[in-house]
């Protein structure tokens with residue numbers, strides 16, 4: 001652990017806490033709570049940081065964002081990516097983002113909701129992208145992730161396979177891979193798997 | 200102290216500590232050097248020295264007048280700290296029987312978590328003379344808890360931890376009242392947390408700590424000179440253990456760093472690449488994470504994995520075991536599965552006892568002023584031999600959770616648009632293109648366009664109305680701030696107050712929305 005020595009600061013209160021507790025308890029007995037503020041949602045530090053990320057988004061033209069839970073809940077949102085080049089050109093892929101209260105200490109949870117034939121995305125929508133897991137750092141942001149996802153479509157990578165079969169085909173025969181991707185995006189069958197149309 | 204007459208020997212931590220600081224010639228500590236037989240002293244080196252000196256100084260104090268009353272008192276040992284003056288006590292310490300009685304009557308302590316640390320904390324706090332305790336925990340007792348969560352028995356398996364823990368401590372320590380709450384911490388209203396004098400945390404999750412921290416810091420108010428108002432401060436004492444290591448810290452919001460000020464102290468969780476899990480598992484943890492992250496979704500479409508559901512955990516365990524067998528990897532057990540999935544490092548009872556003792560003592564010190572408090576972060580490491588030290592971290596003065604924020608006074612007629620424009624000229628901000636939120640409501644979002652459209656109509660509304668007519672409150676703004684080359688995007692907390700609107704001060708001056 002990193003240990004830092006720092007100068008002393010004023011730490012000690014001028015009256016003992018117990019005096020305060022006593023005063024407070026007595027006040028409570030006298031006037032049964034006069035606070036007019038009703039309950040409200042507690043904003044987490046993660047939410048405040050996410051605000052900053054969201055208002056600073058600079059998305060590629062091919063990506064759009066939407067907030068199905070409305071303007072006051074930004075912790076879950078959706079990103080739609082329409083690649084304008086590469087194997088997946090013309091397709092439309094939906095990703096859900098779930099951000100937790102200790103963001104950016106922890107990366108958002110990202111899933112691909114569109115079934116896709118892709119070496120780095122499995123049929124359940126799990127995504128193998130380093131910055132979502134092992135390489136996540138608090139200095140990264142939502143924008144970085146969206147660019148990372150976009151990159152997966154322009155440059156699928158057979159070396160980090162989540163869909164083993166797709167990765168093998170991409171490595172051994174890119175032309176066959178391209179045609180399988182087109183079939184899947186058109187709502188056809190690849191191997192035993194049926195895909196839904198996303199083009 | 201109860202312990203002197205009690206047959207319960209396993210509650211030794213605190214009692215032993217106390218007995219070693221008793222100023223009798225028989226056990227008086229050596230004038231310098233370490234205390235030889237004080238196992239608990241390891242948790243709090245600076246404190247040991249303090250107390251050691253206190254003992255010497257206090258030995259010269261004449262005997263108490265009401266010695267007989269003291270003798271018969273159950274809190275005899277505690278009285279030595281609370282009834283007599285000393286040179287190393289906290290400022291404004293007022294020793295006497297009133298202090299002791301007030302602690303019993305008026306101090307209300309909440310213990311968050313009734314697990315390994317929570318069990319220890321409840322026991323330690325009860326034995327430290329606190330009478331009004333409450334405990335909150337959402338978990339039920341599992342067989343694997345029984346080795347260290349010593350308040351639980353085999354027949355308790357399946358029952359709520361908070362309820363059993365409260366009952367067991369009340370059975371053993373007469374006079375203490377412990378109210379259990381079997382629920383999630385988020386289920387309680389803020390009002391619930393505001394009732395307590397001190398909140399003591401025995402948690403194993405960063406997220407839960409962060410939540411309680413935000414709640415407690417939320418009660419803090421600052422005066423117009425950016426000084427915290429003492430009467431609004433909700434002290435926290437946070438304990439944590441991981442195997443042979445642990446920490447204890449004192450959080451006095453507005454004075455010492457809050458959890459968010461130093462969140463970087465917690466190393467991010469190690470995460471394996473998904474493709475490694477799917478393709479080239481090499482360790483038992485890889486097999487478990489595969490079952491947890493990939494296999495679960497394949498087998499349970501639309502059903503979210505719940506780490507607190509034992510059936511779900513059992514399923515992940517058996518899938519992980521199958522995978523481990525397939526790849527010839529040893530070491531997958533149910534306990535390891537729980538550990539990996541919930542990111543828990545096996546707990547060690549003695550570490551819990553040490554950390555809890557330090558936390559209970561700090562709680563007593565904060566409440567009574569009988570000694571200066573830990574300043575402010577104690578680490579304990581028992582991996583190789585023993586190492587412990589206290590580090591004094593400093594607050595992040597711009598912390599969005601515990602910081603004072605920037606004070607702004609406004610006319611009641613100011614609209615949201617005018618407010619945003621004013622931020623550009625404010626000397627401490629110089630913020631342009633601000634987005635604004637209040638208590639979790641987004642009043643205006645500059646971008647992306649979809650959100651800008653949803654919030655644009657607020658621009659012409661007076662801010663006072665958007666803030667529910669509250670005469671003052673915390674507003675968060677995000678935008679580009681600073682001058683020239685130093686312009687950069689940032690988030691700031693603002694303490695907004697409206698001119699000429701009197702009334703009760705906002706209860707949420709610091710925590711923000």
Ligand SMILES: [Zn+2]
Nearest residue numbers: 457460598601
């Ligand atoms: Zn802070």
